[in-house]
Amino acid sequence: MSFFKDDFYSTRVKRNSRSTPGSWPRTSRGSRQGSMFKVALISSMASSVLVAFLFYFAFDHPGSSPSKPASVAAQPIADTYDRIITAAAKVGPAVVSIINQTKDGQLQEQQGGPDASQSASLGSGVIFQKQGGKALVITNAHVVSDAANVQVVLETGEKKQAKILGKDTITDLAVLEVDDKGITTVAELGDSKKLRKGEKVIAIGNPLGFNDSLTDGIVSNLKQTVPVSLNQDGIYDWEEEVIQISAPINPGNSGGALANLDGQVVGINSMKVADTGVEGIGFAIPIDDAMPIVEQLLKNGKVLRPYLGVYSMDLDSYLDNHILSDDNGSDAGAGDGSGDDSGDVPPDESQDQPEPPLKVPDGVKQGVVVLEAVGPAKDAGLKFNDLIVQLDGHGIGSTLDLRKYLYNQKKIGESLTVTYYRDGKKGELTVKLVEKTEE
Structure with a gap:
């Protein structure tokens, strides 16, 4: 049964x-x-009930073992793509193209030269403020370098004449002003300190003249230190702390927006590594570092920094040049020295003066050789061929060290103690730092 x-x-x-x-x-x-x-x-x-019961207590029950694998909520790929589209639509209209007709180009145009059209450079900028009938645009200083005429091109294609309110070569930032007619979008500024390594970002700009172009990538490094040559002479005389990104940055992208997926500007695209075979290494100035500079440019037209007044050369470069000159049977010249805040070689008349020999004491391997002292340095008693080794007791091994200490640690009106060697003998003097009023 x-x-x-x-x-x-x-x-x-x-x-x-x-x-x-x-x-x-x-x-x-x-x-x-x-x-x-x-x-x-x-x-x-x-x-089935038994298996579900066991899984509940083994993995999901609040009282289960703390050593269980933590569940990771993966963000849907489709959601990331949607956020990129939304962010681009939000910040894109605030990104403009910048046409810089250089002084040489303007002169060639006036003279009817055949290469006049080739003397205009292209870049990008970001509209970050509207007030009083004017709109303000942030860009890179090198985008408007040597400018005779600057135009801003909106996303709609409308061109506007732009005025340079201020620029700073050290930080590579500049601010432009245009009338706000037809401008409806202002970029929302984000917080670059909240960026995370690996976070998805987008770069919007005008690469190679292709307006309103978009690339995406990730944050590769939050604070990368990159040496730069301010006057493009091959000598590194400053260091920029920048955001390293994998989003492609090409000529014309400079000054454009680096934005997060919320459509907030977190950086100003600045430069890339252009060596052969190198890909995916671009850099942007953090917006948190850029805005204090922008405020000074709006207030003063420039960034006020203390001025020492020395044209200098690194000791190792000086000795290398001297050895090469001796081998060629001639005197050592000024070479490619750079000043504390100018990056220039000394005036030509200093070359006509006979050069006393530089005496380097035993054990001194680094320092800064004074090629010429002007302004406050000259008034304090610094002279040609003095070898600066310390500022306020801090070792100085290069012109870069000298400049960084001045700009980061000192203020206009403060006194600076300079330790140096003259004819092999150690000396010390005090310089009162002033504001540099000439370009």
């Missing part, structure tokens, strides 16, 4: 039915198969 009563699983059998007297109860083949099916079904359901 079956394990279950037939009416347990079949509605075709009446509850009060009985077997025929004198005969054994009969179970049909279909009934036996149904019974076996029911057993299998119940067993399967019980197994």
Whole structure:
């Protein structure tokens, strides 16, 4: 006889039915198969419940072992793409193209020169403020370098004449002003300190003249130190702390927006590594570092920095030039020296003066050779061929060290103690730092 009563699983059998007297109860083949099916079904359901129960206590139950693997909520790829589209639509209209007609180009145009059209350079900028009928644009200083005429081109293609309110070569930032007619979008500035390594970012600009172009990548490094040559002479005389990104940056992208996926500007695209075979290494100025400079440019037209007044050359470069000059049978010249805040070589008249020999004491391997002292340095008593080795007791091994200490540690009006060697003898003097008023 079956394990279950037939009416347990079949509605075709009446509850009060009985077997025929004198005969054994009969179970049909279909009934036996149904019974076996029911057993299998119940067993399967019980197994499923047991497995779910075990998984609940092993992985999801609050009281389970703390050593269980943590679940990671992966952001859907489609959602990331949607955010890129939304962010680009938000910040894109605030990114403009910048046309810089240089002074040489303007002169060639006036003279009808054949290469006049080639003397205009292209860059990008970001509209960050509107007030009083004017719109303000932030860009790189090198984008408007040597400018005679600057135009801003909106996303709509409309061109506007721009005025340079201020620029700073050290930080490579500049601010332009245009009338705000037709400008409806101002970029929202974000917080670059909140960026995370690996975060997705987008770069919007005018690469190679292709307006309103967009590239994407990730934040590769939050604070990368990059040496730069301010006057492009091959000598590193400053260091920029920048955001390294993998988003492609090409000529014309400079000054454009680096934005997060919320459509907030977190950096100003500045430069890239252009060596052969190098890809995906671009740099942007953090917006948190840029805005204090922008405020000074708006207020003063420049960044006020302390001025020492020395044209200088690194000791090792000086000695190398001297050795080469001796080998060629001639005197050592001024070479490619750079000043504390100008990056220029000394005036030509200093070359006509006979050069006293530079005496370097034993054990002194680094320092800054004074090629010419002017302004406050001259007034304090510094002279040609003095070898500066310390400022306020801090070792100075290069012109870069000298400039960084001045700009980062000192203020206009403060006094600076200079330790130096003259004719091999150690000396010390005090210089009162002033504001540099000439370019």
